[in-house]
Amino acid sequence: MNNGRCTSAGLITYPKELVYVSELESFSLASTRPNTLKMSSRRYLVMTSDTTQTCGVEEFARILACKFDTRAQQHTLSFDIGGLRKAFQNVDAIVFNFPVVAWKKKLIEPFLAALIARASGKEIVVILHEWDALNWKRQAILIPVLLLATKICFSAPEIAEEFAGCSLARATTKRRGVVPIPPNLIPSTQRKSGNFSDKLKQERQKGRLILGQFGSIYPQKHVTAALDVSAELRKHGYDVFAAFAGSFIKGQDTVEQDFLTAVHKLDLSERVAVSGFIESPEELFAIFNEIDVFFYLLPGGLTSRRASVLAAALSGKPVVVNAPDHDDALDHHHLFEKLIETGCLQLIPTNADIGTAAEAILAARQTEIGQIPFNAEIEQLWDDVLSRIDNFSD
Structure with missing residues (x-):
């Protein structure tokens, strides 16, 4: 039975x-301890959701914020414009990861946050984990954010190639690159x-x-x-x-x-x-x-x-x-x-x-x-991710 x-x-x-499972203090998860390498002083606002059932893309975003340690904050994507403006006061760039399953019904919020970021003089880093595989409606929601982005990172060379082959690519930033995605578990x-x-x-x-x-x-x-x-x-x-x-x-x-x-x-x-x-x-x-x-x-x-x-x-x-x-x-x-x-x-x-x-x-x-030696290999991957994001933004 x-x-x-x-x-x-x-x-x-x-x-x-x-x-x-999100941000548990357990060695069975990809470690969320901060990265200790000497990096840039650039500060980030990493956008997440308030869900307790995270998809792989959002789990990456949350761990990324932890790896940046004091140089990053997490912020829940919402219509709270006042809270967003306040969060922008102490950061240099906002980071979006797409697609996030918990954002499927958020049609305007990503563009609104990106628009406020640009109006506030902040950079916008988009980490794109999928492109051609996305439903055209989901692509359409991302287009305004991608047009405002100051840097676009891709989760794999194939995603970079897919994006480069679409007409949208001609209108977006040329500051693009690939980052490795470490395992969440x-x-x-x-x-x-x-x-x-x-x-x-x-x-x-x-x-x-x-x-x-x-x-x-x-x-x-x-x-x-x-x-x-x-x-x-x-x-x-x-x-x-x-x-x-x-x-x-x-x-x-x-x-x-x-x-x-x-x-x-x-x-x-x-x-x-x-x-x-x-x-x-x-x-x-x-x-x-x-x-x-x-x-x-x-x-x-x-x-x-x-x-x-x-x-x-x-x-x-x-x-x-x-x-x-x-x-x-x-x-x-x-x-x-x-x-x-x-x-x-x-x-x-x-x-x-x-x-x-x-x-x-x-x-x-x-x-x-x-x-x-999985732990050492995974930490090395995260070192690479942080270094590439910092360099992409400079």
Whole structure:
């Protein structure tokens, strides 16, 4: 008996949405201790929301503010013009991260804050984590802010290339650059079992191969490839169970229904589970502990903005993922390069078919994973982020 719910397709799901845990004093989270390198004296106002269920982009923003230490403040995006003007008194630049899930209904507030910033003589730094993948309506909301920006940073070279290829780029600042995105979560030896990890443990006790994915479920991620490869493995006699540690992104797309349709079509109704809300990092790591191999087949291949892939690779379990479309796609992000070198990330061809992926998953089960000093590598990444933002603004 579990505390989840069963859909019409028989798929086990669990209530609420997956969230990143915000700013907890725990070594299981990416450390929020301030950066100690000698940096610029520039002061920042980092815009966030008041949600307790943060998406990955906002989690990055909150940790960024902590890393800047006394040189940054967090400010909740709202219509409070007086509070915003007061916050501007002690800063040199305002920082936006887009897209933030909690801002989906805030149509005017980002532009209003940017307009007041420029009127107050402040610089505007925009860190753009997605572009082409955004719905055109969300792009339209960001356009006025991007036109006012004095610096635009991108989460990956691919995002920079997408933006450079659109007509808007000609009208925006030429002060642009790429910043590496560190993981929000790092490995922990502390684990807390929950409904979902208990479910996976039961499936493992049946002798099943647990194939996993971590992260939000949405069409552009091509998550149904994990269902296809599960069906392929099953066709060849392997007893497989697909575990999705994440939740469906709610929007205009029929994401959940399309997913359930694929599960039913492939006859996997009793072999797939979706976690939904996860209470803590310790519970998430308990889930990771029950997974044998993680698998992603991403449109265009792996890019450095795939935070879910990065978090999965830090779990100590092998991750099979299709290679980047460009050889230099990960050059700016040394942690991804280390994970590939040590076998944590095992690359298959960018356009690999399901049969190739299935073979790689079976091989990955037998792979010995190398050890990486994760904490030191992540701190080095944050050093790089702060340095690049400072230099971009000078």
